[in-house]
Amino acid sequence: MYLERKAQLLVVLGLALVFEGGESRNHEVFVAYGSVAVLPCVDEPSVLSRPTAVYWSRIVDNVRKSVWRREKSGLEFRPVTDPSRAYCPYPNFGKGDYSLHITGMTDKDGGKYVCEVEGNTRMVKNIMLRVIKVSFSPAIAVEGSVMEVTCRISPEPELGRQQVRMNLNGKSTSKKILYNVSQRDAGNWTCQVSYKGVSGEATASLQVNGIITPQNDSSVVYAAVGTSVSLPCVFTEGPIPNSVTWARTSKTKPSSLLLPSSFNQSLGSSVSLPSWERSSWIKSVEYGDEGIYTCSGMMEGLNGVRIKVQRRMQLVVTQVQSSSASSSYGPVTLTCHLSDSSGITYYEWLRVTYGVNNTQTVTFVKKSKDLRIQKVTEKDIGEWVCRYYGMQGVLGNITYQLHMTGALMGERESMSGKNVAMVMGLGFLFLVIFLILLQMYRNYRRKKMILLYPAMETIVHQAATEQERREKCKAKINEACGGETKSESV
Helix, strand or coil, X not given: CHHHHHHHHHHHHHHHHHHCCCEEEEEEEEEECCCCEEECCECCCCCCCCCCEEEEEEEECCEEEEEEEECCCCCEECCCCCCCCEECCCCCCHHHECCEEECCCXXXXXXXXXEEEECCCEEEEEEEEEEEEEEEECCCEECCCCEEEEEEEEXXXXXXXXXXXXXXXXXXXXXXXXXXXXHHHCEEEEEEEEECCEEEEEEEEECEECEEECCCCCEEEEEECCCCEEECCEECCCCCCEEEEEEEXXXXXXXXXXXXXXXXXXXXXXXXXXXXXXXXXECCCCCCCCEEEEEEEEEECHHHCEEEEEEEEEEEXXXXXXXXXXXXXXXXXXXXXXXXXXXXXXXXXXEEEECHHHCEEEEEEECCCEXXXXXXXXXXXXXXXXEEEECCEEEEEEEEEECCCHXXXXXXXXXXXXXXXXXXXXHHHHHHHHHHHHHHHHHHHHHHHHCCCHHHHHHHHHHHHHHHHHHHHHHCCCHHHHHHHHHXXX
């Protein structure tokens, strides 16, 4: 015991002798656990001429231990136990830099270091190295479990004089004990320390085993009637979750509902998916499929304890409803309808037209939930899109094909009536022309037949002339006619 105390006294006296006649500076250095520490030892101008030796040592329990040194001969010496971690990167100490670099910092590396440089004069600097480490207990976290976050500084500064702040993904937090771990707690935890005007920080990444997609129960999925939709449920990589199940409930009532007929617990892909991919899909969404869908599974936590993890997501079914007046010539109203519109801020209607080479043109029409078309015409037939927005921007689109409506049918019937009248008029005209041509043809045939018998033609002609003359005489009672009658009788 006496010899040990005497040795410690000699070390202290030796340090005092070293510091005497030389320049002594004290520095605080904070380094993150696992990183590279740089212990500064830089020659100020005109302090040293040409250095002859550099000594780096560490004080452990008042005992001085060599870390790295270079003798006057140029030989370097490093500890045999761990020779590769401590080094000076500048072989010739360019620009008077004698700083010591230590890789892979651990808790045990913290403490007091001494840099001595011998030349025409002697420079001595004391460096207090403090290692900052962020740790989690337990190291593996599972959703729903309890976990503690700690920030350890080795060696600890004086109590009450340091400032310690914790950040989670860049945002300040005061949580140290997490009683119900969730995916919101996953990410980068940073501990920031300030002491005597010097600051440092360390960061550790926390992964929470459970469901990473979606991250929380506030997820909403929008799907139009007749389309397919995927319901995501992706677990963290690692242990395979046991007995993953899906259930459906109403948003307003906790009672369970049947899953849709086209519901499938796989994505329907021929490509094999990883074990942690447990998403589902609905092949064809129908109105009435809305509700709260829950994906749940069992995961193994600390000491083999099984913990149930689950994620809820809401499915909102969308469609465009069309209504028209009782009259076939009345207006048409298109309404953008959602099974739950609580997250919608506004709607807008767009007109989609297609040109040459299937080029698409989108035109803004109106910012409203309803679109009223006073009188449907040919140009209104085609594709209409209702786009709906939320606080985060566009949430989805609903496409609607406007076909032959009652109003357009009335217009078509009116046009058809006009066409029928025109066709009938043309038909009557053709009939008259046909009858005239037929009569002309008959006259032609009769003349042709009479010319075959000239004598008969003369007799027939005379008989017809005589009959015509007699009829005129009877109609005209006058003297001329009577004279003709007398002479005719004589």
